[in-house]
Amino acid sequence: MDMRKQIIVIWLCCAILLSSNIIISNFSDPVKATGIGNYPPPLYGDWLINTNTIIVNETITLNGNLSITSGGKLILRNCTLEMNCTNNGSYRIEVLSGGQLFIKDYDSNRDTSFDASVITSKIRDSCHRFLFWVENGAIFEMQNSELHECGYTGDYHSGYRNGGLHISSTESLIEGNLIENCFVGLYYNYSVTDGTHTITNNLISNCQTGIFFYYSHGENEVSNNRVENCTWGLYSSIPESHTDVINNTFSNNYCGACFSGAVTSGYPYIENNSFFINQIGLYLDTSYGVMSGNIYKFNTYGARIKDEYLNPSRRGLYPNITAHNNPFVNDTFSNNSNYDLWLENVNAYLLNTTCNKIDYSDAGNLRMLTVDWFLHIQVIDEMGAPILGATVNVYDNNTPSSYQSFNTTSDGFVRWIRCTNYTETSTGINIGFNPYSVIVEYKGLLQKIQVQMIKSEKIIITLNLSMIITNITISQLNQTSATIFWNTIIPSDSVIRYSSQSDLTNNITKSNSTLTINHNVTLSGLTPGTMYYFEIIATDGFVNVTIDNNGTVYYQFATAQISNNTNQTDDIPSSQFSINDYWEVILIIFVVIILVSIIFFHFRKRKSLSP
Structure with a gap:
């Protein structure tokens, strides 16, 4: 091989080695972690965020609390935050009033994989769970990310703050996330009036309660979520807000969704949800909920409506609890093993709802079921x-x-x-x-x-529009009879129903059974000087009936009065003559006298002139 060929081969080998090194480095090197603000976090102790902090592509193990104070803002993209708890509740994440926390995937695209942020306990079991508080006045969003091992108890004395992701802020957005193995997945406790909380397109599973609203205010939207393998899929207790639960699937829970407590402003709207393979699909212990377009299938009980007002222990705590006037509209119950609908001391209303197996218990004689x-x-x-x-x-x-x-x-x-x-x-x-x-x-x-x-x-x-009656005329009308004419397009019989009463009471029917298109019926024996009302009835050879009553006001005619001449006597009262009648008589007499005088004078003159 000459020198020139050797040089060419050496250059080709170098090019191949260089390109392969570039390719290998691109596929094997980890994505570089970056951050600004209060970054990096401390190895031990609390991590305080008091300024604008953005962290991307990082894994953080925190041996302390994460606290975002007023004016602080933390954005996590494609980050894993591990809370290294020594026992339940030893560390917490808290977003204080004025603080902001945004947990997001890398590209804000829920369809891409392996770029979600993950918030979890480092030891993933039920004994090392962390706490998560979002306080009133904070801003919180979590999108296309994951939350694990959060919260460990629903203890009332702790204000339920140890239950899970505890949200008391005015607004929050929970979208496109995986939330699993928490005591309560999402806990809205005393959220502020007029706020808006949106929970959409999440998978929530293996929690004691998937979503919990307790005395929550504002407008809550729960839509397009899957909630499964929980004790309570969704639980709303003493709601003081309007909650829309739309297009969700609740499956393999003890209870898919439960609404409890009658507060006048807390009416739930439950639309187009699927309740599958739950012990109880839907549990209502509240009034005036609206269920529309839901499917209850393969549950033990499709829906249970219970009035706790008759329960003394419950009545002492919640004196206004009732469960009446809950309509089910366009819902479908099928293949529920025990009952489609279980009613306890309540009235319920079904509209266009398929429901076959209904069970009742009625301790207070309050039950009523209406099916429309x-x-x-x-x-x-x-x-x-x-x-x-x-x-x-x-x-x-x-x-x-x-x-x-x-x-x-x-x-x-x-x-x-x-x-x-x-x-x-x-x-x-x-x-x-x-x-x-x-x-x-x-x-x-x-x-x-x-x-x-x-x-x-x-x-x-x-x-059959060909049966319409046309050309109605009244002829040969006199004091005691009248003839009515009309036409139809196809042959029918001829019936007149008439009366002197405007509402056609005490009516008389006159008919002609001959089938024809040119109709006439004569009414006889009528009373002179009387208004009559009538309608026309026509029945064709196929027993199609037409009734023309002039729009329910009826057609009408009046018979003629009897002439006054038939009532004259020899003694005519002077009141029958007018002053003009007397002058006409005097004028005639005067003219007759003049004519007689002229004739008399004429003959007398001729007699005097004769020889």
Whole structure:
């Protein structure tokens, strides 16, 4: 090999070694830890954060407390913080009023892996857990990170501050995290009025209680979380705030979610959640909660509603606890081993909710269960086109005087009509409301059907518009009779229902059974000088009925009065003549006298002139 080839080979080998070294260093070197502010932390003793501190890609073992004071701000990105506790509660993290703590992943992207921040005890067991306090006036956010081994007791005398991540601040954001093996995953205790706490897209598991609200104020949103393998998935006690629990899955818990204590401002809204494989899916010991669109499946008890007011030990502590007026709307209960719904001394309301197995206990004769369904009605013509403005009346056959009345919209629909299947009282009396009658009216067309409301129903009613009555005229009207004419598009019979009463009471029916399109019915034996009211009824060969009552005000006509001449006598009172009548008589007499005088004078003159 000549010198030039040797040089080329040497250069190639050097290039290969250099590039491989670069590649190896890029994949094998750890990401460099960086930080500013109160960094690095002390090896022993408390770590105080009183300025803006940012730490990235670091693992910290803390042999003391972490305290973020007013004006201090700590941001952790892709950091592991290990609290090296010697026993339960020996060290704590505290964010004091005016302090700020942000625990985040490296890139703020929950879909990437291996870059989460982790807050944990160095010894991961139930005997070396740390405490975590976020005080009133602090700011706290935790996103796409992990929390382990936090809190060890729910002791009332400690103010529940030793339970877990204890939040008393005005606002907090808990999003996209893994929270597991804590005594209480998230503990909101006496949170400040008008605050906002958002808990979303987290996995919370293997805790005594996953999420705990105690006397919590403000607006709380719990959404899109998975809470599993806990004793209590979510527990809200004596709520003084509005809590939205939406699109969560509670599974393999003793109780998926529990709301206890009747405080007027603490109504929960529980929507589109799934309660699977719990001992109790949902436990309510509060009033006026709203359950909508939830699924309760494969639990021992789907939902339990209990009024603790009858429990003396509970009544002494919480005198206002009741559990009434809790509606379940569009919920589904299925495959729950003991009961879908367990009612204890309460009244409950089911609307469009599938629920088959219901158990009752009723120590105080307070129980009442009402089961309602939705009825949707569409009115179309014989060609399938929707009819706008048809009147739809709906009533149960037990109380026909109490009806609901609606008008169809442009798509022919009346939607969301509530119909009661039954109401069961505390004495076990089942008051049934089935069937329901539906009457549809449109331009004289009338159709009536009956619906069994044992589930929500959509009903389509077809009206034959060819049966509409037109060209109504009244002819040959005299003192005692009248003839009424009208037309229909298809042959039908001819019926008039009439009365001298404006509401058609004491009516008389006159009919002609001949099927025709040109109709006339003569009414005879009428009273002279009387106003009559009538409606037209037409039934075709297929027994389709049309009633035209002029929009319920009825058509009307008046018979003629009897002539006054039939009542004259020989003695005519002078009051029947006017002054003009006397002058006309005098004028006639005067003219006659003049004419007679002229004739008399003329003949006398001729006689005097004769020879």
